[in-house]
Amino acid sequence: MLVVSIGVSSCATGGKEQNTGTKPVFSAEDMDLSVDPGTNFFEYANGGWRKQHPLPDDKSRYGSFDLLAEENKEKVKLIIENAAAQNAEDGTVSQKIGDFYASGMDMDAINKAGIKPIQPLLSKINSIEKQDDIVKVISFLQQQGINPLFYYHATADQKNSKMNIAGVYQSGLGMPDRDYYLEKTDDAKKLRDAYQNYLTTLYTLSGHAETEAAKKAELVFDFETSLAKASNSRLENRDPHKTYNKVDINGVEEMVKPFPFASFIKGMGYSVPAEINVSQPEFLAEVGKLYKKEKLSTWKTFLTSVVLRNTAAYLTQDFVNANFAFYGQAMSGQKEQEPRWKKVVNTTNGALGEAVGQLFVAEYFPPAAKKRMDKLVENLRIAFGQRISQLEWMSDETKQAAQEKLDAIRVKIGYPNKWRDYSDLKVVKTSYVENILASNRFELDFDLAKIGKPVDQDEWFMTPQTVNAYYNPLANEIVFPAAILQPPFFYLDGDDAVNYGAIGVVIGHEMTHGFDDQGRLFAKDGNMEEWWTAEDSEKFNARTKVLVDQFNQFEVLPGVFANGELSLGENIADLGGLLISYQAYLNSLNGKENTEKIDGFTDKQRFYLAYSRVWAQNIRDAEIARLTKVDVHSLGSNRVNGPLPNVQEWYDAFGLDAKSPLFITPEERASIW
Template sequence: MKFFKPFIFAATGILALSACSTKGPGKENRRAVFSPENMDTTVSPGENFYQYANGGWIENHPLPDDKSRYGAFDMLAEENREKVRTIIEEASEMEAKDGSVAQQIGDFFATGMDSMAIEKAGLAPLKDQFQLIAQVKDPKSLVKVTAELHKQQIAPFFYLYSSPDKKNSEMVITNFYQGGLGLPDRDYYFDDSERGENLRTAYKKYLTTLFTLKGETKEKAGEIASEVFELEKRMAKASNTRLENRNPQKTYNPTNIEGLAEMAPGFDWNLYFNTVGLSDPGKINVGQPDFMANVAAMAKKVSPEQWHSYLNATVLRRMAPYLPHGFVDASFEMYGKTLSGQPSKEPRWKRVLNTTNGALGEAVGQLYVEKYFPPEAKERMLELVGNLKKSFARRIDQLDWMSDSTKEEAHKKLKAINVKIGYPDKWRDYSDLEVSNDSYAENVLRSNRLDFVYDLNKIGKPVDEDEWHMYPQTVNAYYNPLANEIVFPAAILQPPFFYAYGDDAVNYGAIGMVIGHEMTHGFDDQGRQFDKDGNMNDWWSPSDAEKFDKRAQVLVDRYDKFTVLDTVKADGELTLGENIADLGGLNITYQAYKMSLEGEPEPEKLDGFTDDQRFFLAYARVWAQNIRNEEILRRTKEDVHSLGKWRVNGPLPNMETFVEAFDIEESGEMYLDPEKRASIW
């Protein structure tokens, strides 16, 4: 199953789209889409537009116990999961031939649902991993064991994966990226706030529980937990911050195996690569050289017994969701309840479905497309993408801060953006995957091993331009700067975010916005560093780059002032790329809508709102959500996307068209003085 792939700008809740036409029906067939029940008209749009547009929806859709966040986007994801469930359950009920897709999907899901068999097996599926770890006696054996675990997508220390070369994006090269931590961000190990202390305490308790379940006494398990935490803290100290990792220049450090040995002495890199099955790694990009050097140095300084504890913890953390209920409950207690505030686990069928979907993603996707995706959707989406490209081109021409030479290059990149809609043109072959009815955990491990080989086999070869990095049944979208492409999987191309009986203003505000957002990622603070061919290449004049940075800083400063909870502020720098894409996407999409009206009579009011008002209300409606306090804090630290409220109240005041549409008074919270507004794309 796909385990690690950085540097894809996924929407992660940006919008859900429809396969329906962008043209609304005649006036006589339109019906209200902005029901007062979903709004809070007691709030002035000039004070809090998010609450004004969504207050009723928020009140009428309380958080389910198995959710840390629940919004319009999550509703679509749940509906889609039911469709995938139907596909998987149908496969489970078939008398399928061994090795067929139906047999693989059915048996994988069935073993996950067989809780009695999982309880009976206990830790037996991991006996080989534990015996392997016991072989660590010195730095050389540590390297060999690390490589063997990596082959199973159990990743102590760092990740090994394939990716296009940032400066030669037609070729796939070897990549390393920092990892090995049990807490989801290095800053959690050093956060001296009360929440930080509580999370570290909870994490040590979690590790203690894992080792107690493994058979250690509670006292011994506590000692091991403290030992593992201190090792991880040392690695965390050497790790880049999330902000540092947002810099594509900083994470591009190409070398070869000889250079890697000089960069990170202490690891036998020849032994490592031979063990993972990559005897000739060729060009190697090291995302975080200092981290790799520190980890390699630790190989000699840390005792084998300490490495046993750390490696066993890594295996248990990685595999806990597929083990008996004690491990599952402990994992949820840490990562679901403590980190995100989620009161209860999702039902078993949802969790097993997610795992089955991850292991056989394109096989499930092929069945999904056949059953649920209308073929005419691609044509209709391509038409809308064309409209947005025309709008973006016009906005580039209108920029008063960019030189003609840089505009020319921007036009080239915009024109070259590749668009993928619905599903891949060719499907992955899973015939080499052995799926048995013997063990859920072992099926997961077999899938991991196959995916590891599948990924490494790309190294040293030209990029497969037909490859997708999301499955068709995924409710999401992404921009890939290394391919200069925007991708919209089938599952996101459906209601309820496109209103079949809404008008064009509504559809542009919702369905059009995702396209503008993803396009703008090619020109945000990260994407702009890549050219039309996906190579990291500076196509900006120094003066234009300086002007861009100055304009982007306006957004950083604005979002830094937003209070997300109590005294905690948003992180304008971490979320800068997404905030640029939101504002740019809104500007591009709004202009595309207005271009579609050229030569047409002015639209009449509908539902009591002008067409401009309907455009902005449709955009705001996408972000209606309820979210737990713990999840607010977690996302503020970890997520490059702003919270839903600020994806509405953040960009809109920068747009004069929004201010005019709702007659926002200068005294209102949603008003920004023109000289304080951000204006980039």
């Protein structure tokens, strides 16, 4: 599903100091006034905050976005603990929430159980005696939410977006990206060694001698490397044309032969659909080759590793420690694990998200916030329309189509109109892994039941308690969960300049996703089709290349540069969000000048400071390296120092000129929306 989000990072409290008695939004202690704003605006706006919020040992990154997420986690914990304290009747939502959490917190029982909870899965793998058994076992694991080779899921048809079809997407890798298997750098080699050590540990903990475990780990790594070589890169997966390959079951089986894909689907207990979109045909071809040539023993070893690494975080403390040593320490540079309760809150929240969300909204989401957001969204829509009409580079024909798409954007704020029914999910207090697998089966049934049916336009893909927002091009909709409508994004009693600079830019960001390098390929009804003139498309691509080139120049670590192509969609959305929201703020003044200073800053300065404060963060070098490789969002500092030098109004607000190191000459600036 092509959902694009605002990203992760956040901060302070605020509004007008005289209303709340709290610390000013932009007090000098949160900034670093010794830094020239034209040299490093990120540090100027956030230097004090960064000093006051050093990286906790259990975090690889800690920003104002993360701080809000942590505060939210405390609220969710209270909701879950209150549910657990009720000793509710079996089958009720409170019982399920409470028992799921309790099962994850009972480490004595988890340690005592050892690998017994996953023994039925391992026994199923060990029962493989012939090639056909491989498919049966993969189907069985898929039912448990464990995807050894690919994700099989429901997805809106990109060219008929009101209907759901089946989709197949590459999987099978234990490391976060194919490039970790293929790159020749020293850092990549170290991570490959760490990954093989992790696999060795998993096999050892499951009862194998260390020498045998090491051999199995090497075998698995070679198998996964074959999958990696056939996998699309993240950049290739950003191309909706490349990943749209709709065929019938015969077409899929031709791609993946001799792997019997129809048998795989039937083995999960589902009928074969009429249409299936294969996102990566080359990957399926490699699966077919491996199915034909690899020994049964290799398949059994690989499938066992998939089960172990998919369940390690929910097993004994030794498994949890091994999981953290690779994914937390080696990959991201974390020094310590999060407290157990945070992990279990996350898992409970994931399994019963809308049930928890319904309680969250009742407790923490004021109706006034939704009302004010409704007005802000429409103000941003008007401003975006104004900017489209004023574009000098776009033809009238494409402008009209763009205006129609903008007018058609659906808006969801706060929480769903209808809530998920969790009646069929059974939760017990005695087994954490059993609850995880039961939740996986429940989610798979919910998802695959959509295939062949109309898309439910009321469905949400984030829970209300999620600190984020997203745009869905197949529905042409923007979605703002309740949890993001808090400082530093949204100030219910804050002044307009701050709100337009923070949540206003978020709104503009998500709207702009409908017109970024991916979103622009989808029409107002969500269908992938060409609605631009060829000349306008060429002009758009030339303008976005300016942004690609700018971000490619950011050296994030010695010798490591940002990926301007991978992050292009998000960078377009950041720049567009800034320009659209600033226009909306000016509109709100009705031609009058706001001369009031608050916290010592003019309204124009507060707008850009509010935006910058959202991305305040500290981050470890290992996490910088990982995110640069796998994340479509730019790093926090680049989300500030990247787009702002393209905005003349920012220069004007802070009295900056060509002498400033961040200065970009007008003719070299990115100008898109």
